[in-house]
Amino acid sequence: MNPRHHLDEATLVSYAAGAMSDGLRAVAATHLEVCGHCRQQLAFAERIGGFLLSQRQPAEEGQAQLRAQMLARLDAAPPTPPRLGGEDDAVAQTTDTDLLPRPLRPYFGSSWRALRWRWTAPGVHMIRAARPTGDNLILLKIAPGKSMPVHSHGGSELTQILKGAYDDALGHFGPGDMADLDGEVEHQPVTSPGVPCICVAALDAPLRFPGWFARKVQPLVGL
Known part of the structure; x- marks a missing residue:
């Protein structure tokens, strides 16, 4: 990697x-x-x-x-x-492909196979951290070729790509890449073809959506 x-x-x-x-x-x-x-x-x-x-x-x-x-x-x-x-x-890096990265295990467990994904939107599944973190810590699984809504950030966001990839105005993000974002960045991630993009993200403030539909469903998604 x-x-x-x-x-x-x-x-x-x-x-x-x-x-x-x-x-x-x-x-x-x-x-x-x-x-x-x-x-x-x-x-x-x-x-x-x-x-x-x-x-x-x-x-x-x-x-x-x-x-x-x-x-x-x-x-x-x-x-x-x-x-x-x-x-x-x-x-x-661990050689056991079923193990989640060590820093995530206290919040999501140790096994990829044991994850229980929750449907959030068409092509999007999510898991929230199992214990409080002082921010919004989530795992996201997004289907290949999926365009996410255009959004910016109300505060800091760190997103680490674990599997798959996406592209946005900042470039191509694949496994191991970090998106270190703040309120100055507006982007629209589009996942790459082939396999789902799985990432872990932490946000210390809600996302900001310019589109009215995304703003309407935001309270349901909780991001």
Whole structure:
């Protein structure tokens, strides 16, 4: 697995600082299991955070200042090339194809075969997390060749592709890819032919739909 779409630097800083909800953290951790590039960037962010904390920042500067300094240092650092199928990636991935990624098991169980999908819309099935996460953590299974409604985001959304693929204005997203989105992004995912697209997503605010029909059914779907 060679992800081409990664976690944003600000997301990695939040992850390193322990400042994410449980659902967002679970999705980020799922990506980190298969992405050596993001693991390297996370390790760098953790080193920067440790260094800045060791400088004993004055209390009045606050966490916002610390976060800004961490991002500035990440921007100033030379880019880390992605690892292409390195040994770390092989160790991180399980050889049992029925096992869900480790970070998702507390919320959805350990077995793909044991999942109980709920019909949500034509060609769309969903499973909600089995325990509270402080956000909306879901598994989605979308039929091949399905166009989802155009939408934007009321807050942060992390979506990790587990199986299958989709395309939108941001590019092609396949297994291992991360869509790290915010309120500035409006898109319309279209799943690829062949097999269903299965992804895990966490949202800390409801989606925004410009179409009247999607807005009408949104309360029923709960997204």
